[in-house]
Every structure is written in C-alpha cells, then in structure tokens.
Amino acid sequence: MDKKTAPVNITVDKNYDSEMCGSIPLHLVNLIQPHGVLLVLDKKNYQILQISENAEQLLSMAANDLLGQPLANYVPQEKYTEIISKIEGQASLDKIPLTLPFATQHKKQTFSAVILPQEEYILVELEENESAEAEHFTSLYQHLKYITTLLKQSHTGQELAQRFTEEFKKFTGFDRVLVYKFDTQWNGIVVGQAKEADMDDYMGLRFPASDVPKQARELYFRNPYRLIPNRDYTPVRLIPVINPITQRFTDLSETSLRSVANVHLEYLGNMKITASMSLPIIIEDKLWGLISCHHKTAKYPSYELRSAMELLSDILSAQLEGKQKEEHMELRVQLRSIHVKLMEQLYTSSNFAEGLLEGEITLLDLLSLSGAVVAYEGNIWTKGTTPDNQEIKELLSWLRRTKSNGMYVTNSLPIDYPHSKDYKEVASGLIVIPINAEQGEFVLGFRPELIQTVNWGGDPNSAIQMEPDGKGYHPRNSFQIYKETVKSTAAAWQHEEISAADTLRNALLEKLLKERY
Structure with missing residues (x-):
C-alpha cells in the first residue's frame, strides 16, 4: 500500500474557484x-x-x-x-x-x-448492449462483495481511500484511479491513488477549484458518473437544433452522453489521458470529492461495469461518512472528558481564571492551545505562550470594538487583524470566548503559526490561460509540482473544538451568574 498521505488541513488564502469557468452553460451544449x-x-x-x-x-x-x-x-x-x-x-x-x-x-x-x-x-x-451472461453478472457481484469486505477493514479515512483506489483500479482496468477530496474552498487534494508505473504521481497534490468549476460540481448531483471514452471524438448534434416544445436548446444536464467542453478535453490531453470517468463522493448531501479514473488509450466500460462502479462509489461514500462520524465521535468523547475535569477544577478554585489556567487540566488541554488569556474585571491572566501585555490589551480593544457578537474563531488572525503580524509566530490562530464583550472581558486561546508547504499539480495561478483576444482560454499545460508556502496560518479549528468552547462559555456564564446573585 502507498504510504504517502495527504495533508488535507491546510487553508489556502487565494480563491481559485473561477467565476468565468463556473458560468459556462455546460447543460446547454446541444x-x-x-x-x-x-x-x-x-x-x-x-x-x-x-x-x-x-x-x-x-x-x-x-x-x-x-x-x-x-x-x-x-x-x-x-x-x-x-x-x-x-x-x-x-x-x-x-x-x-x-x-x-x-x-x-x-x-x-x-x-x-x-x-x-x-x-x-x-x-x-x-x-x-453487450450481452451480460449470468456468469459475468455473478463475477461482478462476487468482486463487489470482496471489495466491500476489504474496505470495512480500513481503520482510517486515509487508509480507506487508498485501499479503494487499489481495488477499484483492479476491478475496472483503468490505468490510474484517484480519490480526490475538496477542501473548504473547492480546491481538490488527492488522498488516494493507484496507477501504472509510467504515469505521473499525483498523491498528495492539490488542484485549484477551477479544475472542477461550480457548474460541473453541481451536475454531479444529477449524474452518477461522467464518462469520456475517447477525448478525440467528434461531437454529434441534435436535430432539429431547437427543442420544438421549449423553443430552446434541450437541457442535457442529466444525460451521460452530453458532450464535453473543449477546455476539459484539452486538459485531459495535457495530462496525457485519452479516456476518463469520474464519479461523485457525496456525504450528507454535499459533494465531498470525486473518484477520478484515467486511461492512456480509449476505453469504453460496459453499462454493467459502470453500474457496478456507481454502486461502489455509493459504498465508498457511506464508508467515508462512517469513518468521519467515528473520528468526530472519538474527539467529542475526549473533549467531553476534559470538560468534565475542567469543570470540577473550576468549581473548586478561588476564581474562574485560576480554574481555567492552573491545575492538572487546563484550557490549553481542552482546545489544543499553545497559550491562553483570561481578561476579567480589569485583570489579565496568561498561560503558556502569548503575545505581550501591551499586544494583548490592543487585541482586547479591537475585539471589543469589532467582535462583540458571540464567539470569534480564526486560524489566520493577521488577515483580519494586521497588527497581529508582529506576533504571528505565537498567535496566528485565535479562538475568543466572550464573557462580557462590551466590557472587554474575554477568554482567548492562541495557536502558533504553522508554516506549511502546499504541493500543487501545476501552478494554480496559471490554471486558466487566456487567448490574446480575451475570449478563448486554455487549461495549464504542465502538472509539475508547484510548491507554495502558506504562512500566518495556524492549525485549523475542528467543529468539535468550537462546540466544546461554546459549551465552556455557557458553563462559565452560569458560574459567574451564580456567584453574583
């Protein structure tokens, strides 16, 4: 099994989800x-x-x-x-x-x-129609059962994705199979790969959102797969051109035969691919990613094989969803255990700042922080690595003016608050739990800058190359690794950590209310 893994929790500053690509009327190609x-x-x-x-x-x-x-x-x-x-x-x-x-x-x-x-x-x-003999159907069914059993043995989502690509490649005969996960900005990262030895290695590479634009992503909810048996085909027209019922081009959104935009065919050529097939991975009614199959020569999978591939994509979606839920549940249980201990400590401490920042369990343990600050009743308490006192006061003043509507969470504070660039090594990540925001009373949690390298499949800034006339455009012609260093960014906050911080806030407000009344 390929031991390479994909660093998926990196936030990229620039938005590559091109409005131009997303505006192409793919469903009205006729x-x-x-x-x-x-x-x-x-x-x-x-x-x-x-x-x-x-x-x-x-x-x-x-x-x-x-x-x-x-x-x-x-x-x-x-x-x-x-x-x-x-x-x-x-x-x-x-x-x-x-x-x-x-x-x-x-x-x-x-x-x-x-x-x-x-x-x-x-x-x-x-x-x-290729006649499907009973023996062929039985063989397909047995292979499906075998693959499903193997997938269940995976311990992590990463292992599941990798094992799936290896078995899917054997099953379908495609030269390369990728599992491709979308990040929050619709850039895709390859988290699983199986390929022929002479093909380019895309494992761990990130591809800009413009490679699968918005309109193409939306069509995956209406089609179980997208097949291009031969990119060198000659498109076939509908006659008459205009639909007699609607007096418009016929909407081909749901057809698997729909022709492909020339820019995508050129993209496949630049990847040295003749045939491709992609299937969506949908989790909780959202497009999580794609299964992308490539072949060096023309390839036309039978309808029966495509139906089996569709079923396997549904199975992978369900398995990935299950793994995600397991991982999230484990984190919730872990955070709940820390929260309970922190509450016991909080209620036996002389003040709530001491209860949060001192003792066997601290706020740093609950939210995986490198430093924390409690600002309450004119006092400031610190724990771990934090900005200096003057920087903390200026940050509190900014929060009081601009972030008084509930919790504030960021893993790139310098973007919102440029003054923090001077201490980004200490506080690129910030979570703010307001106690009394109007009075400047907050609990702050910091995470340090995490300088990371993003490996792109080609320069994302050249993903779209315009013609001199500004009308036509082409995809990039190189997929060689393009390295981008991401700075002023901390490790991303997980949903469960934000939820734990919100639960903590409610407990703190309840305690302070009891003390006052």
Whole structure:
C-alpha cells in the first residue's frame, strides 16, 4: 500500500474557484458524444421530437426519417407498455434504466437504455448492449462483495481511500484511479491513488477549484458518473437544433452522453489521458470529492461495469461518512472528558481564571492551545505562550470594538487583524470566548503559526490561460509540482473544538451568574 498521505488541513488564502469557468452553460451544449444515440420524446404521444445525427450509424435509419415517428413503431408492444407504466408510475423524475429492443426496417438490435423523464419532454439514451451472461453478472457481484469486505477493514479515512483506489483500479482496468477530496474552498487534494508505473504521481497534490468549476460540481448531483471514452471524438448534434416544445436548446444536464467542453478535453490531453470517468463522493448531501479514473488509450466500460462502479462509489461514500462520524465521535468523547475535569477544577478554585489556567487540566488541554488569556474585571491572566501585555490589551480593544457578537474563531488572525503580524509566530490562530464583550472581558486561546508547504499539480495561478483576444482560454499545460508556502496560518479549528468552547462559555456564564446573585 502507498504510504504517502495527504495533508488535507491546510487553508489556502487565494480563491481559485473561477467565476468565468463556473458560468459556462455546460447543460446547454446541444451536442453529445458519439458512443450513443439520444432521443427527445413528446410526453403526450411519445413521438420523436429530436434525435442525434448519428442515428444512422447506430440505428441503421436516417435521423430525419425517425423524426416525428412514435417510439411504438420501433419497440415491441410489451416493452413499450412497460416504459409507459414505469414513467407514469413513479412520483419523481428519476432515471429509468432498462434493456430496450429497437427494430427498424433494416436492423433489429438491443440497447442499454436510460429513460430520463423531464417536466416537458422525455430523454432516452441508447447505447449498444453487450450481452451480460449470468456468469459475468455473478463475477461482478462476487468482486463487489470482496471489495466491500476489504474496505470495512480500513481503520482510517486515509487508509480507506487508498485501499479503494487499489481495488477499484483492479476491478475496472483503468490505468490510474484517484480519490480526490475538496477542501473548504473547492480546491481538490488527492488522498488516494493507484496507477501504472509510467504515469505521473499525483498523491498528495492539490488542484485549484477551477479544475472542477461550480457548474460541473453541481451536475454531479444529477449524474452518477461522467464518462469520456475517447477525448478525440467528434461531437454529434441534435436535430432539429431547437427543442420544438421549449423553443430552446434541450437541457442535457442529466444525460451521460452530453458532450464535453473543449477546455476539459484539452486538459485531459495535457495530462496525457485519452479516456476518463469520474464519479461523485457525496456525504450528507454535499459533494465531498470525486473518484477520478484515467486511461492512456480509449476505453469504453460496459453499462454493467459502470453500474457496478456507481454502486461502489455509493459504498465508498457511506464508508467515508462512517469513518468521519467515528473520528468526530472519538474527539467529542475526549473533549467531553476534559470538560468534565475542567469543570470540577473550576468549581473548586478561588476564581474562574485560576480554574481555567492552573491545575492538572487546563484550557490549553481542552482546545489544543499553545497559550491562553483570561481578561476579567480589569485583570489579565496568561498561560503558556502569548503575545505581550501591551499586544494583548490592543487585541482586547479591537475585539471589543469589532467582535462583540458571540464567539470569534480564526486560524489566520493577521488577515483580519494586521497588527497581529508582529506576533504571528505565537498567535496566528485565535479562538475568543466572550464573557462580557462590551466590557472587554474575554477568554482567548492562541495557536502558533504553522508554516506549511502546499504541493500543487501545476501552478494554480496559471490554471486558466487566456487567448490574446480575451475570449478563448486554455487549461495549464504542465502538472509539475508547484510548491507554495502558506504562512500566518495556524492549525485549523475542528467543529468539535468550537462546540466544546461554546459549551465552556455557557458553563462559565452560569458560574459567574451564580456567584453574583
């Protein structure tokens, strides 16, 4: 197993989530990839309103001859009845996969089909069907069970991601498989990798958010995967160009055949990739990351294999979610134990500052701090490594003026409060627990600067290269490691630590209230 790990808890200052890339109308390209045929049907009588121009190659009948014809002319009656029953029987607009016999006067054949009911029309995707023998299905099922069992043996999320890529590569035959996790700014970092020896190593590298722009990310909630069997394909048009029902381009958001933006095909070429397939990792209804599969030559996975890959992506999502919950629960239990001991100490101390900062357990233990300050009733108590007294007074004054609305948490204080640059080595991270903010009474927790190196897959500042005319643009052509040093930043605050600080604040206010009244 690859022993490299990915440093995921680094906050990058610059926002690489390009508005330009995110504004491309990917769903209105009006083009498809040529490995299938797309039909647009009238929702009332199931007549063919639009069809992709490659119909003759796959259906042995000219596209224009099929236009206006009812689907019933080419599909057996029992299958046609089944399709109508399924469309009318479901309450939602979910996709309906099925095996579809399709017969023209020249040829009879069977397709793997996906019916995509829309509000105003119906989309039908047809791909040539590779007959799946019972033995093949059994083999797929057995391999799925084996992989699932292996994944359950992983102890951490990192180990799970790495093991998944290794098994997924064997299962699918792709040359490289990556598990790619998004950070809070939608930059992606490779946390798992399996690859052929002659391919570039991306493990631990970060890629700017513009590589998977906002609109592309949103489409992963509507599609179980994105397949490009051959980036050198010639796009196929729909005819007529305009949808007769909507009088607009047909929305192809949910189709797997939808054509790909030229800039992405160029991006794949720069990576020396001919075929790719990506699947979303969705946790708690949020896009956590992607499974990204690359192949050096053209590759067209069967519909059965793609369905199995889709199932495995769901299994990985569930397993990662479970690991996250385990890790968060362990931290909550640990912090709760420290909180209880700290409360016992607090209630037996002469004053609450001493109870927080002195004794066997301190505030530093609860929140993983390098230093802490208690400012209360005109007094200042310190523990550990903190700014000097004058710097603390100036910081308290700034907090009193600007941060009086509850807790304040940052892992890059110099960005919000430039005066702190002089002591960023001590206090790049700050958590503020207000006691009486209007009177300048706070509990402060500090974390030191953590200088870290981010390894990017190519220079993120050159991720998008504009044409001289300012209209066209291209992706970067190099993915060589570009090192960026991140300064004035502390270790990130975890949600459970912030929650523990809030719980502590409530306990402190309750104690002080009892003492006063």
